[in-house]
Amino acid sequence: MITLQDLRKVYQTRSGEVVALDGISLEIPQGQIHGIVGQSGAGKSTLIRCLTALERPTTGSVIVDGAEVSALSEALLRQARRRIGMVFQHVNLFEARTAAANIAYPLAIAGVPRAQRAIRVQELLDLVGLGDRGDAYPAQLSGGQKQRVGIARALATEPAVLLCDEPTSALDSTTTRQILRLIRDVRDRLGITVVIITHETSVVREVCDAATLLADGRIVESGPLADVVTRPGSPLSQALVPVPDVGVGDQRALVQVSAGGAQAQIAHALHAIATEPDAHVVAGSIETLGGVRVGRWHLDVADGDRVAVLSRLRAAGLAIEDDAA
Amino acid sequence: MNWWNELLANPAISEKLPEATLETLGMVAFASFWTALVGLPLGLVLHATGKGGTRPVPVLYVVLSALVNIGRAIPFIILIILLIPVTRAVVGTPLGWQAAVLPLAVGAVPFYARLVETSAREVAPGKIEAALMVGASRLRMTGGVIVREALPSLIAGFTVTVIALVGYSAMAGAVGGGGLGFLAITYGYQRFDASVMFAAVIVILAIVFLIQFLGDRAARLVDHR
Numbered sequence: 001m002i003t004l005q006d007l008r009k010v011y012q013t014r015s016g017e018v019v020a021l022d023g024i025s026l027e028i029p030q031g032q033i034h035g036i037v038g039q040s041g042a043g044k045s046t047l048i049r050c051l052t053a054l055e056r057p058t059t060g061s062v063i064v065d066g067a068e069v070s071a072l073s074e075a076l077l078r079q080a081r082r083r084i085g086m087v088f089q090h091v092n093l094f095e096a097r098t099a100a101a102n103i104a105y106p107l108a109i110a111g112v113p114r115a116q117r118a119i120r121v122q123e124l125l126d127l128v129g130l131g132d133r134g135d136a137y138p139a140q141l142s143g144g145q146k147q148r149v150g151i152a153r154a155l156a157t158e159p160a161v162l163l164c165d166e167p168t169s170a171l172d173s174t175t176t177r178q179i180l181r182l183i184r185d186v187r188d189r190l191g192i193t194v195v196i197i198t199h200e201t202s203v204v205r206e207v208c209d210a211a212t213l214l215a216d217g218r219i220v221e222s223g224p225l226a227d228v229v230t231r232p233g234s235p236l237s238q239a240l241v242p243v244p245d246v247g248v249g250d251q252r253a254l255v256q257v258s259a260g261g262a263q264a265q266i267a268h269a270l271h272a273i274a275t276e277p278d279a280h281v282v283a284g285s286i287e288t289l290g291g292v293r294v295g296r297w298h299l300d301v302a303d304g305d306r307v308a309v310l311s312r313l314r315a316a317g318l319a320i321e322d323d324a325a
Numbered sequence: 326m327n328w329w330n331e332l333l334a335n336p337a338i339s340e341k342l343p344e345a346t347l348e349t350l351g352m353v354a355f356a357s358f359w360t361a362l363v364g365l366p367l368g369l370v371l372h373a374t375g376k377g378g379t380r381p382v383p384v385l386y387v388v389l390s391a392l393v394n395i396g397r398a399i400p401f402i403i404l405i406i407l408l409i410p411v412t413r414a415v416v417g418t419p420l421g422w423q424a425a426v427l428p429l430a431v432g433a434v435p436f437y438a439r440l441v442e443t444s445a446r447e448v449a450p451g452k453i454e455a456a457l458m459v460g461a462s463r464l465r466m467t468g469g470v471i472v473r474e475a476l477p478s479l480i481a482g483f484t485v486t487v488i489a490l491v492g493y494s495a496m497a498g499a500v501g502g503g504g505l506g507f508l509a510i511t512y513g514y515q516r517f518d519a520s521v522m523f524a525a526v527i528v529i530l531a532i533v534f535l536i537q538f539l540g541d542r543a544a545r546l547v548d549h550r
């Protein structure tokens with residue numbers, strides 16, 4: 001549904017060139033909720049702006065829903081954009097218009113007749129759970145309600161792709177969860193492809209099927225969550241499933257190990273650790289992510305037979321993530 | 326109420342004042358109309374072609390911007406005189422309130438255009454992007470989003486402009502444009518009839534207050550923030 005090929009974006013600034021995106025190639029299949037994470041300045045916003053052609057890539061191509069948006073003429077781009085919905089961090093509702101009128105705006109632009117518009121607007125208001133607030137102006141809505149209107153507006157023209165740039169960064173945790181649930185719900189019902197940009201790994205854990213980690217304009221790692229979390233040494237996995245804090249003490253002797261897959265593999269790993277007299281769990285967690293069970297542990301391994309212990313654990317299917325000693 | 330009867334007994338007040346008031350209102354109304362008609366699009370073009378606008382055209386922006394600055398820099402009284410040939414060509418005569426409309430509008434257009442540009446710039450870029458992202462053309466986005474979102478501020482700026490036009494219109498009167506300014510100057514300054522001058526000033530004040538009141542009302546009516 002979305003294909004990026006060797007995407008580069010270079011900004012010319014007074015102090016020289018800034019390479020915001022440096023050879024990004026990515027494939028996002030239809031119906032997937034794809035999270036793009038990375039630290040501030042990694043190029044996340046630039047990437048999403050290239051997807052919408054608000055920004056033109058320096059080189060490379062962007063194909064969304066069959067159209068190469070990076071090469072479209074102005075008029076065709078306007079058509080193509082109706083197939084792309086965009087949700088903004090700061091919502092960007094039109095304050096001079098009511099919630100209903102905000103949602104009606106894309107329909108008016110697309111030339112939908114007035115009578116049909118009213119019906120569709122009500123459907124969308126119902127979809128985002130604001131059926132009775134159509135007459136409210138944005139100033140009269142809470143942050144979460146505004147974002148719901150923002151999502152409804154983005155969905156108005158039945159786009160094939162929904163792009164969300166930090167859709168929940170301005171919201172509290174409860175509202176965030178509601179908005180993310182709404183996005184997932186919308187995807188389930190409409191089969192729409194969703195890209196969510198975020199700096200919060202919790203957002204990825206909560207809604208995404210797949211994720212891409214960006215750093216300095218490059219892809220560090222990318223893949224479905226189920227693959228990522230069971231990949232030994234995966235930086236994305238480290239970010240998504242951090243081990244609980246070990247607390248004070250000598251951390252040099254600690255080893256981080258992980259296991260992932262079906263529950264049986266976790267049970268096997270736990271058994272291996274438990275039967276190892278010279279290894280003690282200092283901290284650890286087990287959870288389900290992307291439909292896969294993931295376990296991560298910090299082990300305190302006695303110095304003497306370290307190598308033997310670790311090789312036995314490895315044989316039991318555990319991955320040695322980080323051997324501090 | 327002796328002074329009141331005295332005032333009314335003065336034909337300059339009972340006859341000329343209402344006439345002059347109408348002339349002033351006529352001048353301001355027509356000049357305001359043309360100012361809005363030309364100043365609004367000009368301001369929007371300035372915004373669109375300027376740095377960070379939706380269609381930057383540096384050359385055009387610099388030229389328009391310079392014209393606007395020149396228009397605002399020339400003192401109004403001099404502008405009227407400079408424009409006499411143009412006024413004569415367009416209106417037929419450089420005298421009378423109708424003739425004053427042209428220099429008034431020419432003086433106010435750059436002023437209002439700048440205010441429009443500033444108001445447009447205050448519309449959050451994100452709203453503009455949101456409109457472009459649903460496939461709106463620049464023209465539709467300008468009308469439906471920039472103008473609409475900036476409307477309270479555009480009205481406030483227009484109110485300021487119209488009030489400035491009331492002041493300008495008095496100056497236009499001084500050089501034969503008619504209206505309250507002309508009345509105040511001919512009677513108050515040239516014939517030493519201070520009561521006419523005061524009466525004219527009071528009416529001007531009333532007009533200004535009324536415009537401000539209506540402007541505030543209108544701005545509040547369209548403000549949903």
Ligand SMILES: Nc1ncnc2c1ncn2[C@@H]1O[C@H](COP(=O)(O)OP(=O)(O)OP(=O)(O)O)[C@@H](O)[C@H]1O
Pocket residue numbers: 011012013018019020038039040041042043044045046047199
């Ligand atoms: N218009 C621009 N001109 C010059 N440099 C830019 C411009 N926009 C972005 N950059 C640069 O490109 C890089 C990537 O920026 P981008 O906004 O995509 O980061 P981000 O991952 O979205 O960060 P954040 O999480 O803080 O939003 C940064 O180094 C930034 O300074």
Ligand SMILES: [Mg+2]
Pocket residue numbers: 044045046
């Ligand atoms: Mg960003």
